[in-house]
Amino acid sequence: MASVVGELTSGACVAWPLPADASCAAIARALYRTAAAAVGLGAELAYDGVTMASELAANTLHAVGPGGRSEFWLYLRDGGDARELVCEVFDPSPLWSSGRAPSLLPLAVPAAATSGRGLQVVHELSGGRWGHHLTCSRLSRPSCDGKVVWFALPAPF
Numbered sequence: 665m666a667s668v669v670g671e672l673t674s675g676a677c678v679a680w681p682l683p684a685d686a687s688c689a690a691i692a693r694a695l696y697r698t699a700a701a702a703v704g705l706g707a708e709l710a711y712d713g714v715t716m717a718s719e720l721a722a723n724t725l726h727a728v729g730p731g732g733r734s735e736f737w738l739y740l741r742d743g744g745d746a747r748e749l750v751c752e753v754f755d756p757s758p759l760w761s762s763g764r765a766p767s768l769l770p771l772a773v774p775a776a777a778t779s780g781r782g783l784q785v786v787h788e789l790s791g792g793r794w795g796h797h798l799t800c801s802r803l804s805r806p807s808c809d810g811k812v813v814w815f816a817l818p819a820p821f
Contacts, residue, residue, distance in 0.1 A: 672699055677739035679802040682721055682753075684733060692721035692736050696751060699738050703749055703819045712789040713751065716815050719782045720753035723813070727755035732801050732808035740819060747821055748793070752814040758798055760811075768795060783813075790815040 672678050680695060682688040696717035700710035717736070724734035737752040760766065766783050773781050786794050794815040800807045 672702060672738055672740065675740060675742070677737055677802070679735050679737045681803055682724060682734040682736050684725070686722075686725070688724060688734065689718040689722045692717040692753070695736055695738065699749065703740060705749060705817065705819055709817050713749065713815075713817050716786045716789050716794075717751050717753070719785055720751070720813050720815070723782055724753060724755040726761045727757040727810070732756035732804035732810065735801060735803050737802065737812070741816065747819045748816040749819045750814060750816045752812045754799065754801055754810055754812045756801065756804070756808050756810040758809050758811055765796060768792075786813075786815055790817065793817070 678699075680691070682691060693714045696714050697710065700713055705713065721734070721736065727734065733756060735754040737754065739750050741748050741750050769787070773784060783794075794813070796811060796813045798809070799812050800809055
């Protein structure tokens with residue numbers, strides 16, 4: 665993991681495969697926790713990031729695609745006077761389980777609902793710094809189409 669942390673802090677995007685089982689969330693939490701420490705995220709932001717990474721990884725278990733596997737991507741985005749740690753979770757399905765892409769302003773979920781709060785949590789914890797887009801895998805050969813859901817948190821220089 666040390667060389668990966670070096671790549672991340674030098675500006676590279678680092679990608680890992682995620683297993684297609686419930687352990688994907690634990691792996692995402694561990695990877696994000698290590699990266700957050702490497703770039704100096706404070707404890708509260710790191711905790712929020714770990715929570716969001718876990719949620720996005722768990723969401724990949726609902727993805728049904730023609731091939732490939734889910735992936736976890738991290739990189740630092742430098743905006744001149746600001747820097748942020750970006751976490752992207754890829755799944756090999758260009759479709760959404762609900763049939764449509766989620767709104768970037770998630771609607772409130774009824775209190776009795778047993779699912780559907782994940783992106784609402786990501787929206788709140790990221791301060792609205794999240795999104796989604798169609799893209800291709802980084803690790804699958806041949807590359808496969810799918811989608812990414814991402815969030816960003818401010819990182820110190």
